[in-house]
Amino acid sequence: MCDRLSSKAQQILYSRRNSNPGMKTRCKFTLSWLLMLSVTGLTQSAAGGSVSSYYADIDVAGWQTDSSVFECRLMQQIPGLGQAVFYHQAGAALSFYLQTPDTPMQAGRALLTSQPPVWRQELGVRDLGYVDVAISKRPVTLDAQRSRLLMAELERGMVPTLMRRAWFSDQESVHVGLSPVHFGGAYAEYHTCTASLLPVNFGQVERSTVFWQPNQRELNDEITAQLDDIVTYVEADPAVYGFEINGFTDGAGNPRENFELSRIRAFAVHQYLVDQGINEDMLNTRFFGSAPQFRIVEQERSAADRDRNRRVTIRLLRD
The missing domain is CATH 3.30.1330.60 (OmpA-like domain)
Structure with a gap:
Protein backbone atom coordinates (compact mmCIF):
# COMPACT_ATOMS: atom_id res chain seq x y z
CA MET A 1 0.00 0.00 0.00
CA CYS A 2 3.00 2.36 0.46
CA ASP A 3 3.20 3.06 -3.25
CA ARG A 4 -0.31 4.55 -3.10
CA LEU A 5 0.86 7.48 -0.97
CA SER A 6 1.37 10.86 -2.58
CA SER A 7 4.91 12.17 -3.00
CA LYS A 8 4.33 14.58 -0.11
CA ALA A 9 3.28 11.78 2.23
CA GLN A 10 6.24 9.62 1.13
CA GLN A 11 8.63 12.48 1.86
CA ILE A 12 7.26 12.72 5.39
CA LEU A 13 7.62 8.97 5.84
CA TYR A 14 11.15 8.64 4.43
CA SER A 15 12.52 11.70 6.23
CA ARG A 16 11.22 10.23 9.49
CA ARG A 17 12.76 6.83 8.72
CA ASN A 18 16.10 8.29 7.54
CA SER A 19 16.46 10.33 10.72
CA ASN A 20 16.35 7.06 12.65
CA PRO A 21 18.14 4.30 10.67
CA GLY A 22 17.19 1.69 13.28
CA MET A 23 13.48 2.32 12.80
CA LYS A 24 11.59 -0.63 11.28
CA THR A 25 8.98 0.88 9.03
CA ARG A 26 5.85 -1.02 8.09
CA CYS A 27 3.30 0.44 5.70
CA LYS A 28 0.48 -0.44 8.10
CA PHE A 29 2.12 1.55 10.88
CA THR A 30 2.97 4.40 8.54
CA LEU A 31 -0.58 4.88 7.30
CA SER A 32 -1.77 4.89 10.89
CA TRP A 33 0.78 7.52 11.88
CA LEU A 34 -0.01 9.72 8.89
CA LEU A 35 -3.75 9.55 9.46
CA MET A 36 -3.34 10.47 13.11
CA LEU A 37 -1.04 13.33 12.08
CA SER A 38 -3.85 14.62 9.88
CA VAL A 39 -6.47 14.52 12.61
CA THR A 40 -4.52 15.40 15.73
CA GLY A 41 -1.37 17.24 14.74
CA LEU A 42 -2.94 19.64 12.27
CA THR A 43 -6.01 20.39 14.35
CA GLN A 44 -3.92 20.84 17.48
CA SER A 45 -1.68 23.41 15.85
CA ALA A 46 -4.74 25.24 14.54
CA ALA A 47 -6.65 25.31 17.78
CA GLY A 48 -3.75 25.68 20.19
CA GLY A 49 -3.57 24.27 23.71
CA SER A 50 -3.81 20.65 24.76
CA VAL A 51 -5.88 18.21 22.73
CA SER A 52 -7.42 14.87 23.71
CA SER A 53 -8.09 12.93 20.52
CA TYR A 54 -10.46 10.00 20.15
CA TYR A 55 -9.95 8.18 16.91
CA ALA A 56 -9.82 4.59 15.65
CA ASP A 57 -6.24 3.82 14.61
CA ILE A 58 -5.90 2.14 11.22
CA ASP A 59 -4.86 -1.11 12.92
CA VAL A 60 -8.32 -1.40 14.46
CA ALA A 61 -10.44 0.97 12.39
CA GLY A 62 -13.39 -0.46 10.53
CA TRP A 63 -17.12 -0.27 10.08
CA GLN A 64 -19.72 -2.89 10.93
CA THR A 65 -23.32 -3.22 9.82
CA ASP A 66 -26.33 -4.54 11.71
CA SER A 67 -29.12 -5.27 9.24
CA SER A 68 -32.77 -6.28 9.37
CA VAL A 69 -36.05 -5.25 7.74
CA PHE A 70 -36.78 -3.24 10.90
CA GLU A 71 -33.61 -1.16 11.17
CA CYS A 72 -30.13 -0.66 9.73
CA ARG A 73 -27.00 0.38 11.62
CA LEU A 74 -23.56 1.35 10.34
CA MET A 75 -21.13 1.55 13.25
CA GLN A 76 -17.53 2.32 14.15
CA GLN A 77 -15.90 1.68 17.52
CA ILE A 78 -13.94 4.69 18.78
CA PRO A 79 -11.40 3.52 21.38
CA GLY A 80 -11.69 5.28 24.71
CA LEU A 81 -14.96 6.95 23.77
CA GLY A 82 -17.63 4.55 22.54
CA GLN A 83 -19.33 4.16 19.22
CA ALA A 84 -20.31 6.25 16.19
CA VAL A 85 -23.59 5.05 14.69
CA PHE A 86 -25.57 5.82 11.54
CA TYR A 87 -29.09 4.59 12.27
CA HIS A 88 -32.08 4.18 9.95
CA GLN A 89 -35.29 2.72 11.35
CA ALA A 90 -38.07 1.51 9.06
CA GLY A 91 -40.55 4.30 8.39
CA ALA A 92 -38.25 6.96 9.85
CA ALA A 93 -35.41 9.20 8.73
CA LEU A 94 -31.68 8.52 8.86
CA SER A 95 -29.82 9.82 11.92
CA PHE A 96 -26.32 9.76 13.37
CA TYR A 97 -25.28 9.66 17.00
CA LEU A 98 -22.29 9.18 19.26
CA GLN A 99 -22.82 6.59 21.98
CA THR A 100 -20.59 6.90 25.03
CA PRO A 101 -20.89 6.00 28.72
CA ASP A 102 -19.27 9.30 29.74
CA THR A 103 -18.77 12.16 27.30
CA PRO A 104 -15.51 14.12 27.62
CA MET A 105 -17.01 17.17 25.88
CA GLN A 106 -18.64 20.20 27.43
CA ALA A 107 -22.29 20.83 26.66
CA GLY A 108 -22.76 23.48 24.02
CA ARG A 109 -21.77 23.75 20.36
CA ALA A 110 -19.04 21.67 18.72
CA LEU A 111 -17.28 22.57 15.49
CA LEU A 112 -17.70 19.90 12.82
CA THR A 113 -15.02 19.75 10.13
CA SER A 114 -14.00 17.32 7.41
CA GLN A 115 -10.24 16.84 7.36
CA PRO A 116 -8.18 15.08 4.69
CA PRO A 117 -5.55 12.47 5.46
CA VAL A 118 -2.00 13.73 4.93
CA TRP A 119 -1.77 11.96 1.58
CA ARG A 120 -4.83 13.88 0.30
CA GLN A 121 -3.95 17.38 1.48
CA GLU A 122 -4.95 18.84 -1.88
CA LEU A 123 -8.57 18.38 -0.77
CA GLY A 124 -8.26 20.83 2.10
CA VAL A 125 -10.27 21.11 5.31
CA ARG A 126 -14.01 21.68 5.02
CA ASP A 127 -16.04 23.52 7.65
CA LEU A 128 -19.34 21.67 8.17
CA GLY A 129 -20.78 24.05 10.75
CA TYR A 130 -21.66 23.59 14.39
CA VAL A 131 -23.60 20.83 16.12
CA ASP A 132 -25.17 20.61 19.57
CA VAL A 133 -23.46 18.67 22.36
CA ALA A 134 -25.44 17.42 25.37
CA ILE A 135 -24.32 15.77 28.59
CA SER A 136 -25.84 12.36 28.01
CA LYS A 137 -24.98 8.89 26.77
CA ARG A 138 -25.70 10.25 23.29
CA PRO A 139 -23.96 13.61 23.43
CA VAL A 140 -24.22 14.26 19.68
CA THR A 141 -27.23 13.44 17.50
CA LEU A 142 -27.54 14.62 13.90
CA ASP A 143 -30.54 14.80 11.58
CA ALA A 144 -30.83 13.10 8.20
CA GLN A 145 -29.31 15.94 6.17
CA ARG A 146 -26.21 16.27 8.34
CA SER A 147 -25.91 12.46 8.59
CA ARG A 148 -25.88 12.12 4.81
CA LEU A 149 -23.21 14.82 4.66
CA LEU A 150 -20.98 12.80 7.01
CA MET A 151 -21.48 9.71 4.86
CA ALA A 152 -20.53 11.63 1.74
CA GLU A 153 -17.33 12.88 3.38
CA LEU A 154 -16.40 9.37 4.51
CA GLU A 155 -16.99 8.09 0.98
CA ARG A 156 -14.49 10.69 -0.24
CA GLY A 157 -11.92 9.28 2.19
CA MET A 158 -12.20 12.28 4.49
CA VAL A 159 -12.13 12.33 8.29
CA PRO A 160 -15.21 14.03 9.82
CA THR A 161 -14.02 15.52 13.10
CA LEU A 162 -15.84 17.07 16.06
CA MET A 163 -13.99 19.68 18.14
CA ARG A 164 -15.21 20.86 21.52
CA ARG A 165 -13.76 22.03 24.83
CA ALA A 166 -13.26 19.32 27.43
CA TRP A 167 -15.74 19.27 30.29
CA PHE A 168 -12.90 19.29 32.83
CA SER A 169 -10.89 22.22 31.41
CA ASP A 170 -11.42 25.23 29.18
CA GLN A 171 -7.75 24.97 28.20
CA GLU A 172 -8.11 21.46 26.78
CA SER A 173 -9.96 20.49 23.61
CA VAL A 174 -11.54 17.20 22.65
CA HIS A 175 -11.36 15.99 19.05
CA VAL A 176 -13.48 13.04 17.91
CA GLY A 177 -12.71 11.70 14.44
CA LEU A 178 -14.44 9.14 12.22
CA SER A 179 -12.03 7.00 10.22
CA PRO A 180 -12.84 6.35 6.55
CA VAL A 181 -10.85 3.10 6.62
CA HIS A 182 -12.97 0.21 5.25
CA PHE A 183 -16.01 2.48 5.02
CA GLY A 184 -16.86 1.68 1.39
CA GLY A 185 -17.62 -2.02 1.78
CA ALA A 186 -19.65 -1.57 4.94
CA TYR A 187 -21.56 1.32 3.38
CA ALA A 188 -22.54 -0.88 0.44
CA GLU A 189 -23.95 -3.45 2.89
CA TYR A 190 -25.77 -0.70 4.76
CA HIS A 191 -27.27 0.62 1.52
CA THR A 192 -28.55 -2.87 0.69
CA CYS A 193 -30.18 -3.00 4.11
CA THR A 194 -31.97 0.35 3.75
CA ALA A 195 -33.39 -0.73 0.39
CA SER A 196 -35.09 -3.64 2.16
CA LEU A 197 -36.58 -1.74 5.12
CA LEU A 198 -40.28 -2.09 5.83
CA PRO A 199 -42.41 0.99 5.04
CA VAL A 200 -43.34 1.39 8.71
CA ASN A 201 -42.06 0.53 12.18
Missing part, protein backbone atom coordinates in the same frame (compact mmCIF):
# COMPACT_ATOMS: atom_id res chain seq x y z
CA PHE A 202 -43.98 -0.96 15.09
CA GLY A 203 -44.50 2.38 16.79
CA GLN A 204 -46.28 3.66 13.67
CA VAL A 205 -48.73 0.74 13.41
CA GLU A 206 -49.15 -0.38 17.02
CA ARG A 207 -52.24 1.82 17.34
CA SER A 208 -53.90 2.85 14.08
CA THR A 209 -57.15 4.68 13.37
CA VAL A 210 -59.06 4.72 10.09
CA PHE A 211 -61.70 7.40 9.63
CA TRP A 212 -64.90 7.22 7.58
CA GLN A 213 -67.14 9.57 5.65
CA PRO A 214 -70.81 9.89 6.72
CA ASN A 215 -72.73 6.71 5.82
CA GLN A 216 -69.60 5.14 4.30
CA ARG A 217 -69.71 1.34 4.54
CA GLU A 218 -66.90 0.17 2.25
CA LEU A 219 -63.15 0.58 2.39
CA ASN A 220 -61.58 3.21 0.16
CA ASP A 221 -58.05 3.39 -1.25
CA GLU A 222 -56.76 5.47 1.66
CA ILE A 223 -57.97 2.93 4.21
CA THR A 224 -56.65 -0.10 2.31
CA ALA A 225 -53.24 1.56 1.93
CA GLN A 226 -53.13 2.05 5.70
CA LEU A 227 -54.17 -1.57 6.30
CA ASP A 228 -51.60 -2.82 3.78
CA ASP A 229 -48.81 -1.23 5.83
CA ILE A 230 -50.10 -3.02 8.91
CA VAL A 231 -50.21 -6.35 7.08
CA THR A 232 -46.69 -5.87 5.71
CA TYR A 233 -45.35 -5.22 9.19
CA VAL A 234 -47.17 -8.13 10.83
CA GLU A 235 -45.98 -10.57 8.18
CA ALA A 236 -42.39 -9.62 9.04
CA ASP A 237 -42.71 -9.64 12.85
CA PRO A 238 -43.54 -13.01 14.45
CA ALA A 239 -43.79 -11.32 17.85
CA VAL A 240 -47.22 -9.89 16.89
CA TYR A 241 -49.83 -12.33 18.18
CA GLY A 242 -53.12 -10.46 17.96
CA PHE A 243 -55.29 -7.56 16.78
CA GLU A 244 -57.94 -5.59 18.63
CA ILE A 245 -60.39 -4.01 16.15
CA ASN A 246 -63.02 -1.61 17.49
CA GLY A 247 -65.73 0.20 15.50
CA PHE A 248 -67.38 3.51 16.47
CA THR A 249 -69.73 6.02 14.86
CA ASP A 250 -70.62 9.64 15.47
CA GLY A 251 -73.71 10.64 17.41
CA ALA A 252 -75.81 11.70 14.42
CA GLY A 253 -78.81 9.56 13.49
CA ASN A 254 -80.50 6.60 15.13
CA PRO A 255 -78.46 4.83 17.85
CA ARG A 256 -79.58 1.38 16.67
CA GLU A 257 -78.57 2.14 13.08
CA ASN A 258 -75.28 3.56 14.32
CA PHE A 259 -74.59 0.36 16.22
CA GLU A 260 -75.10 -1.68 13.05
CA LEU A 261 -72.98 0.75 11.01
CA SER A 262 -70.10 0.40 13.48
CA ARG A 263 -70.35 -3.39 13.11
CA ILE A 264 -70.25 -3.18 9.30
CA ARG A 265 -67.20 -0.93 9.32
CA ALA A 266 -65.30 -2.97 11.92
CA PHE A 267 -65.89 -6.19 10.02
CA ALA A 268 -64.96 -4.57 6.72
CA VAL A 269 -61.52 -4.02 8.25
CA HIS A 270 -61.58 -7.50 9.79
CA GLN A 271 -62.37 -9.19 6.47
CA TYR A 272 -59.79 -7.20 4.52
CA LEU A 273 -57.07 -8.32 6.92
CA VAL A 274 -58.18 -11.94 6.54
CA ASP A 275 -58.21 -11.59 2.76
CA GLN A 276 -54.61 -10.36 2.90
CA GLY A 277 -53.52 -13.51 4.73
CA ILE A 278 -53.88 -12.60 8.41
CA ASN A 279 -54.95 -15.56 10.55
CA GLU A 280 -58.53 -14.86 11.63
CA ASP A 281 -57.83 -16.39 15.03
CA MET A 282 -55.60 -13.37 15.72
CA LEU A 283 -58.51 -10.93 15.33
CA ASN A 284 -60.73 -9.75 18.16
CA THR A 285 -63.36 -7.47 16.58
CA ARG A 286 -65.90 -5.41 18.50
CA PHE A 287 -68.27 -2.51 17.78
CA PHE A 288 -69.83 0.12 20.01
CA GLY A 289 -72.05 2.36 17.87
CA SER A 290 -72.38 5.96 19.01
CA ALA A 291 -72.20 5.43 22.79
CA PRO A 292 -70.99 8.78 24.22
CA GLN A 293 -68.44 7.19 26.56
CA PHE A 294 -66.51 5.87 23.55
CA ARG A 295 -66.39 9.10 21.58
CA ILE A 296 -63.22 11.12 21.13
CA VAL A 297 -65.41 14.25 21.29
CA GLU A 298 -68.24 13.45 23.68
CA GLN A 299 -70.30 16.58 22.97
CA GLU A 300 -70.35 16.94 19.19
CA ARG A 301 -70.85 20.55 18.14
CA SER A 302 -69.61 20.49 14.55
CA ALA A 303 -69.03 18.30 11.52
CA ALA A 304 -65.34 18.18 12.48
CA ASP A 305 -66.28 16.71 15.87
CA ARG A 306 -68.36 14.02 14.19
CA ASP A 307 -65.55 13.27 11.73
CA ARG A 308 -63.22 12.44 14.63
CA ASN A 309 -65.73 10.05 16.18
CA ARG A 310 -66.46 8.06 12.99
CA ARG A 311 -63.61 5.57 13.16
CA VAL A 312 -62.31 2.04 13.43
CA THR A 313 -59.25 1.51 15.61
CA ILE A 314 -56.71 -1.29 15.19
CA ARG A 315 -54.30 -2.20 17.98
CA LEU A 316 -51.51 -4.74 17.55
CA LEU A 317 -50.63 -7.04 20.44
CA ARG A 318 -46.97 -8.01 20.59
CA ASP A 319 -44.78 -10.08 22.88
Whole structure:
Protein backbone atom coordinates (compact mmCIF):
# COMPACT_ATOMS: atom_id res chain seq x y z
CA MET A 1 0.00 0.00 0.00
CA CYS A 2 3.00 2.36 0.46
CA ASP A 3 3.20 3.06 -3.25
CA ARG A 4 -0.31 4.55 -3.10
CA LEU A 5 0.86 7.48 -0.97
CA SER A 6 1.37 10.86 -2.58
CA SER A 7 4.91 12.17 -3.00
CA LYS A 8 4.33 14.58 -0.11
CA ALA A 9 3.28 11.78 2.23
CA GLN A 10 6.24 9.62 1.13
CA GLN A 11 8.63 12.48 1.86
CA ILE A 12 7.26 12.72 5.39
CA LEU A 13 7.62 8.97 5.84
CA TYR A 14 11.15 8.64 4.43
CA SER A 15 12.52 11.70 6.23
CA ARG A 16 11.22 10.23 9.49
CA ARG A 17 12.76 6.83 8.72
CA ASN A 18 16.10 8.29 7.54
CA SER A 19 16.46 10.33 10.72
CA ASN A 20 16.35 7.06 12.65
CA PRO A 21 18.14 4.30 10.67
CA GLY A 22 17.19 1.69 13.28
CA MET A 23 13.48 2.32 12.80
CA LYS A 24 11.59 -0.63 11.28
CA THR A 25 8.98 0.88 9.03
CA ARG A 26 5.85 -1.02 8.09
CA CYS A 27 3.30 0.44 5.70
CA LYS A 28 0.48 -0.44 8.10
CA PHE A 29 2.12 1.55 10.88
CA THR A 30 2.97 4.40 8.54
CA LEU A 31 -0.58 4.88 7.30
CA SER A 32 -1.77 4.89 10.89
CA TRP A 33 0.78 7.52 11.88
CA LEU A 34 -0.01 9.72 8.89
CA LEU A 35 -3.75 9.55 9.46
CA MET A 36 -3.34 10.47 13.11
CA LEU A 37 -1.04 13.33 12.08
CA SER A 38 -3.85 14.62 9.88
CA VAL A 39 -6.47 14.52 12.61
CA THR A 40 -4.52 15.40 15.73
CA GLY A 41 -1.37 17.24 14.74
CA LEU A 42 -2.94 19.64 12.27
CA THR A 43 -6.01 20.39 14.35
CA GLN A 44 -3.92 20.84 17.48
CA SER A 45 -1.68 23.41 15.85
CA ALA A 46 -4.74 25.24 14.54
CA ALA A 47 -6.65 25.31 17.78
CA GLY A 48 -3.75 25.68 20.19
CA GLY A 49 -3.57 24.27 23.71
CA SER A 50 -3.81 20.65 24.76
CA VAL A 51 -5.88 18.21 22.73
CA SER A 52 -7.42 14.87 23.71
CA SER A 53 -8.09 12.93 20.52
CA TYR A 54 -10.46 10.00 20.15
CA TYR A 55 -9.95 8.18 16.91
CA ALA A 56 -9.82 4.59 15.65
CA ASP A 57 -6.24 3.82 14.61
CA ILE A 58 -5.90 2.14 11.22
CA ASP A 59 -4.86 -1.11 12.92
CA VAL A 60 -8.32 -1.40 14.46
CA ALA A 61 -10.44 0.97 12.39
CA GLY A 62 -13.39 -0.46 10.53
CA TRP A 63 -17.12 -0.27 10.08
CA GLN A 64 -19.72 -2.89 10.93
CA THR A 65 -23.32 -3.22 9.82
CA ASP A 66 -26.33 -4.54 11.71
CA SER A 67 -29.12 -5.27 9.24
CA SER A 68 -32.77 -6.28 9.37
CA VAL A 69 -36.05 -5.25 7.74
CA PHE A 70 -36.78 -3.24 10.90
CA GLU A 71 -33.61 -1.16 11.17
CA CYS A 72 -30.13 -0.66 9.73
CA ARG A 73 -27.00 0.38 11.62
CA LEU A 74 -23.56 1.35 10.34
CA MET A 75 -21.13 1.55 13.25
CA GLN A 76 -17.53 2.32 14.15
CA GLN A 77 -15.90 1.68 17.52
CA ILE A 78 -13.94 4.69 18.78
CA PRO A 79 -11.40 3.52 21.38
CA GLY A 80 -11.69 5.28 24.71
CA LEU A 81 -14.96 6.95 23.77
CA GLY A 82 -17.63 4.55 22.54
CA GLN A 83 -19.33 4.16 19.22
CA ALA A 84 -20.31 6.25 16.19
CA VAL A 85 -23.59 5.05 14.69
CA PHE A 86 -25.57 5.82 11.54
CA TYR A 87 -29.09 4.59 12.27
CA HIS A 88 -32.08 4.18 9.95
CA GLN A 89 -35.29 2.72 11.35
CA ALA A 90 -38.07 1.51 9.06
CA GLY A 91 -40.55 4.30 8.39
CA ALA A 92 -38.25 6.96 9.85
CA ALA A 93 -35.41 9.20 8.73
CA LEU A 94 -31.68 8.52 8.86
CA SER A 95 -29.82 9.82 11.92
CA PHE A 96 -26.32 9.76 13.37
CA TYR A 97 -25.28 9.66 17.00
CA LEU A 98 -22.29 9.18 19.26
CA GLN A 99 -22.82 6.59 21.98
CA THR A 100 -20.59 6.90 25.03
CA PRO A 101 -20.89 6.00 28.72
CA ASP A 102 -19.27 9.30 29.74
CA THR A 103 -18.77 12.16 27.30
CA PRO A 104 -15.51 14.12 27.62
CA MET A 105 -17.01 17.17 25.88
CA GLN A 106 -18.64 20.20 27.43
CA ALA A 107 -22.29 20.83 26.66
CA GLY A 108 -22.76 23.48 24.02
CA ARG A 109 -21.77 23.75 20.36
CA ALA A 110 -19.04 21.67 18.72
CA LEU A 111 -17.28 22.57 15.49
CA LEU A 112 -17.70 19.90 12.82
CA THR A 113 -15.02 19.75 10.13
CA SER A 114 -14.00 17.32 7.41
CA GLN A 115 -10.24 16.84 7.36
CA PRO A 116 -8.18 15.08 4.69
CA PRO A 117 -5.55 12.47 5.46
CA VAL A 118 -2.00 13.73 4.93
CA TRP A 119 -1.77 11.96 1.58
CA ARG A 120 -4.83 13.88 0.30
CA GLN A 121 -3.95 17.38 1.48
CA GLU A 122 -4.95 18.84 -1.88
CA LEU A 123 -8.57 18.38 -0.77
CA GLY A 124 -8.26 20.83 2.10
CA VAL A 125 -10.27 21.11 5.31
CA ARG A 126 -14.01 21.68 5.02
CA ASP A 127 -16.04 23.52 7.65
CA LEU A 128 -19.34 21.67 8.17
CA GLY A 129 -20.78 24.05 10.75
CA TYR A 130 -21.66 23.59 14.39
CA VAL A 131 -23.60 20.83 16.12
CA ASP A 132 -25.17 20.61 19.57
CA VAL A 133 -23.46 18.67 22.36
CA ALA A 134 -25.44 17.42 25.37
CA ILE A 135 -24.32 15.77 28.59
CA SER A 136 -25.84 12.36 28.01
CA LYS A 137 -24.98 8.89 26.77
CA ARG A 138 -25.70 10.25 23.29
CA PRO A 139 -23.96 13.61 23.43
CA VAL A 140 -24.22 14.26 19.68
CA THR A 141 -27.23 13.44 17.50
CA LEU A 142 -27.54 14.62 13.90
CA ASP A 143 -30.54 14.80 11.58
CA ALA A 144 -30.83 13.10 8.20
CA GLN A 145 -29.31 15.94 6.17
CA ARG A 146 -26.21 16.27 8.34
CA SER A 147 -25.91 12.46 8.59
CA ARG A 148 -25.88 12.12 4.81
CA LEU A 149 -23.21 14.82 4.66
CA LEU A 150 -20.98 12.80 7.01
CA MET A 151 -21.48 9.71 4.86
CA ALA A 152 -20.53 11.63 1.74
CA GLU A 153 -17.33 12.88 3.38
CA LEU A 154 -16.40 9.37 4.51
CA GLU A 155 -16.99 8.09 0.98
CA ARG A 156 -14.49 10.69 -0.24
CA GLY A 157 -11.92 9.28 2.19
CA MET A 158 -12.20 12.28 4.49
CA VAL A 159 -12.13 12.33 8.29
CA PRO A 160 -15.21 14.03 9.82
CA THR A 161 -14.02 15.52 13.10
CA LEU A 162 -15.84 17.07 16.06
CA MET A 163 -13.99 19.68 18.14
CA ARG A 164 -15.21 20.86 21.52
CA ARG A 165 -13.76 22.03 24.83
CA ALA A 166 -13.26 19.32 27.43
CA TRP A 167 -15.74 19.27 30.29
CA PHE A 168 -12.90 19.29 32.83
CA SER A 169 -10.89 22.22 31.41
CA ASP A 170 -11.42 25.23 29.18
CA GLN A 171 -7.75 24.97 28.20
CA GLU A 172 -8.11 21.46 26.78
CA SER A 173 -9.96 20.49 23.61
CA VAL A 174 -11.54 17.20 22.65
CA HIS A 175 -11.36 15.99 19.05
CA VAL A 176 -13.48 13.04 17.91
CA GLY A 177 -12.71 11.70 14.44
CA LEU A 178 -14.44 9.14 12.22
CA SER A 179 -12.03 7.00 10.22
CA PRO A 180 -12.84 6.35 6.55
CA VAL A 181 -10.85 3.10 6.62
CA HIS A 182 -12.97 0.21 5.25
CA PHE A 183 -16.01 2.48 5.02
CA GLY A 184 -16.86 1.68 1.39
CA GLY A 185 -17.62 -2.02 1.78
CA ALA A 186 -19.65 -1.57 4.94
CA TYR A 187 -21.56 1.32 3.38
CA ALA A 188 -22.54 -0.88 0.44
CA GLU A 189 -23.95 -3.45 2.89
CA TYR A 190 -25.77 -0.70 4.76
CA HIS A 191 -27.27 0.62 1.52
CA THR A 192 -28.55 -2.87 0.69
CA CYS A 193 -30.18 -3.00 4.11
CA THR A 194 -31.97 0.35 3.75
CA ALA A 195 -33.39 -0.73 0.39
CA SER A 196 -35.09 -3.64 2.16
CA LEU A 197 -36.58 -1.74 5.12
CA LEU A 198 -40.28 -2.09 5.83
CA PRO A 199 -42.41 0.99 5.04
CA VAL A 200 -43.34 1.39 8.71
CA ASN A 201 -42.06 0.53 12.18
CA PHE A 202 -43.98 -0.96 15.09
CA GLY A 203 -44.50 2.38 16.79
CA GLN A 204 -46.28 3.66 13.67
CA VAL A 205 -48.73 0.74 13.41
CA GLU A 206 -49.15 -0.38 17.02
CA ARG A 207 -52.24 1.82 17.34
CA SER A 208 -53.90 2.85 14.08
CA THR A 209 -57.15 4.68 13.37
CA VAL A 210 -59.06 4.72 10.09
CA PHE A 211 -61.70 7.40 9.63
CA TRP A 212 -64.90 7.22 7.58
CA GLN A 213 -67.14 9.57 5.65
CA PRO A 214 -70.81 9.89 6.72
CA ASN A 215 -72.73 6.71 5.82
CA GLN A 216 -69.60 5.14 4.30
CA ARG A 217 -69.71 1.34 4.54
CA GLU A 218 -66.90 0.17 2.25
CA LEU A 219 -63.15 0.58 2.39
CA ASN A 220 -61.58 3.21 0.16
CA ASP A 221 -58.05 3.39 -1.25
CA GLU A 222 -56.76 5.47 1.66
CA ILE A 223 -57.97 2.93 4.21
CA THR A 224 -56.65 -0.10 2.31
CA ALA A 225 -53.24 1.56 1.93
CA GLN A 226 -53.13 2.05 5.70
CA LEU A 227 -54.17 -1.57 6.30
CA ASP A 228 -51.60 -2.82 3.78
CA ASP A 229 -48.81 -1.23 5.83
CA ILE A 230 -50.10 -3.02 8.91
CA VAL A 231 -50.21 -6.35 7.08
CA THR A 232 -46.69 -5.87 5.71
CA TYR A 233 -45.35 -5.22 9.19
CA VAL A 234 -47.17 -8.13 10.83
CA GLU A 235 -45.98 -10.57 8.18
CA ALA A 236 -42.39 -9.62 9.04
CA ASP A 237 -42.71 -9.64 12.85
CA PRO A 238 -43.54 -13.01 14.45
CA ALA A 239 -43.79 -11.32 17.85
CA VAL A 240 -47.22 -9.89 16.89
CA TYR A 241 -49.83 -12.33 18.18
CA GLY A 242 -53.12 -10.46 17.96
CA PHE A 243 -55.29 -7.56 16.78
CA GLU A 244 -57.94 -5.59 18.63
CA ILE A 245 -60.39 -4.01 16.15
CA ASN A 246 -63.02 -1.61 17.49
CA GLY A 247 -65.73 0.20 15.50
CA PHE A 248 -67.38 3.51 16.47
CA THR A 249 -69.73 6.02 14.86
CA ASP A 250 -70.62 9.64 15.47
CA GLY A 251 -73.71 10.64 17.41
CA ALA A 252 -75.81 11.70 14.42
CA GLY A 253 -78.81 9.56 13.49
CA ASN A 254 -80.50 6.60 15.13
CA PRO A 255 -78.46 4.83 17.85
CA ARG A 256 -79.58 1.38 16.67
CA GLU A 257 -78.57 2.14 13.08
CA ASN A 258 -75.28 3.56 14.32
CA PHE A 259 -74.59 0.36 16.22
CA GLU A 260 -75.10 -1.68 13.05
CA LEU A 261 -72.98 0.75 11.01
CA SER A 262 -70.10 0.40 13.48
CA ARG A 263 -70.35 -3.39 13.11
CA ILE A 264 -70.25 -3.18 9.30
CA ARG A 265 -67.20 -0.93 9.32
CA ALA A 266 -65.30 -2.97 11.92
CA PHE A 267 -65.89 -6.19 10.02
CA ALA A 268 -64.96 -4.57 6.72
CA VAL A 269 -61.52 -4.02 8.25
CA HIS A 270 -61.58 -7.50 9.79
CA GLN A 271 -62.37 -9.19 6.47
CA TYR A 272 -59.79 -7.20 4.52
CA LEU A 273 -57.07 -8.32 6.92
CA VAL A 274 -58.18 -11.94 6.54
CA ASP A 275 -58.21 -11.59 2.76
CA GLN A 276 -54.61 -10.36 2.90
CA GLY A 277 -53.52 -13.51 4.73
CA ILE A 278 -53.88 -12.60 8.41
CA ASN A 279 -54.95 -15.56 10.55
CA GLU A 280 -58.53 -14.86 11.63
CA ASP A 281 -57.83 -16.39 15.03
CA MET A 282 -55.60 -13.37 15.72
CA LEU A 283 -58.51 -10.93 15.33
CA ASN A 284 -60.73 -9.75 18.16
CA THR A 285 -63.36 -7.47 16.58
CA ARG A 286 -65.90 -5.41 18.50
CA PHE A 287 -68.27 -2.51 17.78
CA PHE A 288 -69.83 0.12 20.01
CA GLY A 289 -72.05 2.36 17.87
CA SER A 290 -72.38 5.96 19.01
CA ALA A 291 -72.20 5.43 22.79
CA PRO A 292 -70.99 8.78 24.22
CA GLN A 293 -68.44 7.19 26.56
CA PHE A 294 -66.51 5.87 23.55
CA ARG A 295 -66.39 9.10 21.58
CA ILE A 296 -63.22 11.12 21.13
CA VAL A 297 -65.41 14.25 21.29
CA GLU A 298 -68.24 13.45 23.68
CA GLN A 299 -70.30 16.58 22.97
CA GLU A 300 -70.35 16.94 19.19
CA ARG A 301 -70.85 20.55 18.14
CA SER A 302 -69.61 20.49 14.55
CA ALA A 303 -69.03 18.30 11.52
CA ALA A 304 -65.34 18.18 12.48
CA ASP A 305 -66.28 16.71 15.87
CA ARG A 306 -68.36 14.02 14.19
CA ASP A 307 -65.55 13.27 11.73
CA ARG A 308 -63.22 12.44 14.63
CA ASN A 309 -65.73 10.05 16.18
CA ARG A 310 -66.46 8.06 12.99
CA ARG A 311 -63.61 5.57 13.16
CA VAL A 312 -62.31 2.04 13.43
CA THR A 313 -59.25 1.51 15.61
CA ILE A 314 -56.71 -1.29 15.19
CA ARG A 315 -54.30 -2.20 17.98
CA LEU A 316 -51.51 -4.74 17.55
CA LEU A 317 -50.63 -7.04 20.44
CA ARG A 318 -46.97 -8.01 20.59
CA ASP A 319 -44.78 -10.08 22.88
